[in-house]
Amino acid sequence: xxxxxxxxxxxxxxxxxxxxxxxxxxxxxxxxxxxxxxxxxxxxxxxxxxxxxxxxxxxxxxxxxxxxxxxxxxxxxxxxxxxxxxxxxxxxxxx
Amino acid sequence: xxxxxxxxxxxxxxxxxxxxxxxxxxxxxxxxxxxxxxxxxxxxxxxxxxxxxxxxxxxxxxxxxxxxxxxxxxxxxxxxxxxxxxxxxxxxxxxxxxxxxxxxxxxxxxxxxxxxxxxxxxxxxxxxxxxxxxxxxxxxxxxxxxxxxxxxxxxxxxxxxxxxxxxxxxxxxxxxxxxxxxxxxxxxxxxxxxxxxxxxxxxxxxxxxxxxxxxxxxxxxxxxxxxxxxxxxxxxxxxxxxxxxxxxxxxxxxxxxxxxxxxxxxxxxxxxxxxxxxxxxxxxxxxxxxxxxxxxxxxxxxxxxxxxxxxxxxxxxxxxxxxxxxxxxxxxxxxxxxxxxxxxxxxxxxxxxxxxxxxxxxxxxxxxxxxxxxxxxxxxxxxxxxxxxxxxxxxxxxxxxxxxxxxxxxxxxxxxxxxxxxxxxxxxxxxxxxxxxxxxxxxxxxxxxxxxxxxxxxxxxxxxxxxxxxxxxxxxxxxxxxxxxxxxxxxxxxxxxxxxxxxxxxxxxxxxxxxxxxxxxxxxxxxxxxxxxxxxxxxxxxx
Numbered sequence: 001x002x003x004x005x006x007x008x009x010x011x012x013x014x015x016x017x018x019x020x021x022x023x024x025x026x027x028x029x030x031x032x033x034x035x036x037x038x039x040x041x042x043x044x045x046x047x048x049x050x051x052x053x054x055x056x057x058x059x060x061x062x063x064x065x066x067x068x069x070x071x072x073x074x075x076x077x078x079x080x081x082x083x084x085x086x087x088x089x090x091x092x093x094x095x
Numbered sequence: 096x097x098x099x100x101x102x103x104x105x106x107x108x109x110x111x112x113x114x115x116x117x118x119x120x121x122x123x124x125x126x127x128x129x130x131x132x133x134x135x136x137x138x139x140x141x142x143x144x145x146x147x148x149x150x151x152x153x154x155x156x157x158x159x160x161x162x163x164x165x166x167x168x169x170x171x172x173x174x175x176x177x178x179x180x181x182x183x184x185x186x187x188x189x190x191x192x193x194x195x196x197x198x199x200x201x202x203x204x205x206x207x208x209x210x211x212x213x214x215x216x217x218x219x220x221x222x223x224x225x226x227x228x229x230x231x232x233x234x235x236x237x238x239x240x241x242x243x244x245x246x247x248x249x250x251x252x253x254x255x256x257x258x259x260x261x262x263x264x265x266x267x268x269x270x271x272x273x274x275x276x277x278x279x280x281x282x283x284x285x286x287x288x289x290x291x292x293x294x295x296x297x298x299x300x301x302x303x304x305x306x307x308x309x310x311x312x313x314x315x316x317x318x319x320x321x322x323x324x325x326x327x328x329x330x331x332x333x334x335x336x337x338x339x340x341x342x343x344x345x346x347x348x349x350x351x352x353x354x355x356x357x358x359x360x361x362x363x364x365x366x367x368x369x370x371x372x373x374x375x376x377x378x379x380x381x382x383x384x385x386x387x388x389x390x391x392x393x394x395x396x397x398x399x400x401x402x403x404x405x406x407x408x409x410x411x412x413x414x415x416x417x418x419x420x421x422x423x424x425x426x427x428x429x430x431x432x433x434x435x436x437x438x439x440x441x442x443x444x445x446x447x448x449x450x451x452x453x454x455x456x457x458x459x460x461x462x463x464x465x466x467x468x469x470x471x472x473x474x475x476x477x478x479x480x481x482x483x484x485x486x487x488x489x490x491x492x493x494x495x496x497x498x499x500x501x502x503x504x505x506x507x508x509x510x511x512x513x514x515x516x517x518x519x520x521x522x523x524x525x526x527x528x529x530x531x532x533x534x535x536x537x538x539x540x541x542x543x544x545x546x547x548x549x550x551x552x553x554x555x556x557x558x559x560x561x562x563x564x565x566x567x568x569x570x571x572x573x574x575x576x577x578x579x580x581x582x583x584x585x586x587x588x589x590x591x592x593x594x595x596x597x598x599x600x601x602x603x604x605x606x607x608x609x610x611x612x613x614x615x616x617x618x619x620x621x622x623x624x625x626x627x628x629x630x631x632x633x634x635x636x637x638x
């Protein structure tokens with residue numbers, strides 16, 4: 001599956017497209033299919049997101065899990081600061 | 096230390112207001128990200144993995160207590176309560192909001208600090224020896240020269256859009272504590288026939304094509320230095336490659352032209368520049384030098400230190416260095432606690448250290464490229480009181496230059512360029528060598544980790560270096576041996592196939608065990624490696 005991500009323009013927070021808006025939690029992200037680029041442009045133009053892009057993910061019982069480790073760390077927060085985690089249940093290293 | 100004059104302050108204040116307007120326009124949508132990106136980068140504001148990151152310049156790593164306190168207050172007010180000291184003697188904040196960035200810069204400006212030229216293809220923060228002005232072995236104080244270069248390079252119109260970023264380092268001791276020869280230009284102050292001048296090296300650097308900078312001139316007179324550096328930059332600016340980012344650093348130009356041809360062109364340019372009278376008048380260097388005059392040292396102080404407390408004695412042995420002035424010592428503060436994050440400090444720790452700077456170190460502190468801190472003016476009689484306050488704040492690790500004093504870049508935990516995490520590997524190594532009790536036996540061993548080929552963690556210059564790479568979406572760690580950023584500068588060599596996170600820790604224990612078994616009297620790990628060569632280490636690792 002494909003999900004859309006970027007950073008909040010004002011705060012810089014990592015955010016994910018939910019179909020209706022943006023969430024800090026990847027668990028709320030939705031499949032964007034072939035619409036990712038168009039959504040990204042519209043949302044960037046509306047200043048609701050900065051530097052949006054589409055990432056590949058797999059669907060899991062806990063929601064989308066990015067295929068690339070960089071995106072999994074973006075979704076979880078720094079792995080060395082559990083106190084700052086957004087979601088420390090995200091597996092960083094795939095089994 | 097140097098204090099801003101009205102011109103310095105006016106420039107920095109104006110830049111804050113300019114950025115405030117730029118950020119407001121970006122937030123209002125009248126500037127696109129494409130247009131805004133170079134503007135924010137000129138002010139040190141990056142967009143990293145999780146958020147905006149601000150890199151603040153600390154000129155030649157020197158701060159007053161007031162400046163240090165402000166850095167701590169900023170960590171609490173604008174960030175998530177901590178900050179990261181970098182391998183270029185700077186500080187980074189990981190969680191900055193664009194809407195608050197201008198206020199942060201205004202707070203910095205209130206203590207004569209900024210984030211200008213901490214990004215982009217310009218001359219970056221000038222780095223230097225963390226013991227400048229207090230080391231017993233220096234021929235002159237490098238800080239006035241570093242400050243002169245800072246002023247010359249700030250907003251230098253000709254060098255605002257170089258082919259690539261440019262880093263300059265100034266030292267003044269035969270012992271190189273600043274990795275001078277791994278800079279685009281390295282300057283070593285030397286004394287010849289009683290006259291101080293500069294040995295100039297050019298074309299050093301790490302990154303994907305590491306090179307040890309060759310000597311370009313063995314002596315440049317004091318009043319020629321700015322012209323000579325200008326000539327080095329001008330040749331680079333004219334001929335450095337702009338068509339390929341990966342071949343754009345001066346090291347590639349010097350390598351491709353050859354040292355002799357690069358030197359010839361620099362000398363030709365230098366002869367021309369000297370006709371333009373660009374060097375500042377001696378009076379200006381004297382004005383700057385006055386800011387770095389020795390403080391009013393107390394005399395008649397005792398050199399005795401009561402070492403009856405074993406924990407204190409261990410700290411003194413590892414962290415305290417000889418000072419040029421009787422009765423005083425240089426105290427290194429480790430930012431490498433076991434299980435900690437190399438170079439990180441909390442807002443509370445930074446503010447405490449600011450207090451200690453004022454109370455114990457004549458209001459001055461230094462940041463080292465090894466991501467530690469230095470109090471350069473501590474009375475020996477006050478070391479014990481200082482140590483007790485550091486220990487109470489978790490800042491009394493006694494591991495300077497040992498295997499747990501690891502340089503590590505932020506890696507994939509924070510950096511959008513990284514391919515692998517650095518910090519967890521550093522933590523596992525530190526935990527292994529603390530629990531196995533071998534750290535003290537191994538002695539000096541500089542271990543440096545980078546999470547990508549850009550080498551912010553200086554892995555090429557580690558006695559042991561680790562490079563994190565992405566192997567088919569999995570973190571993999573290459574092992575390098577034999578590097579040094581010191582006066583015996585050398586580049587590490589890769590041992591062979593890489594390892595996973597646990598495997599690299601095992602491999603490091605294997606090579607250090609071989610060292611412990613094979614070392615001769617007085618040899619450091621690096622010395623044993625150089626005597627034996629790669630083969631036995633490779634055999635021990637891979638069989």
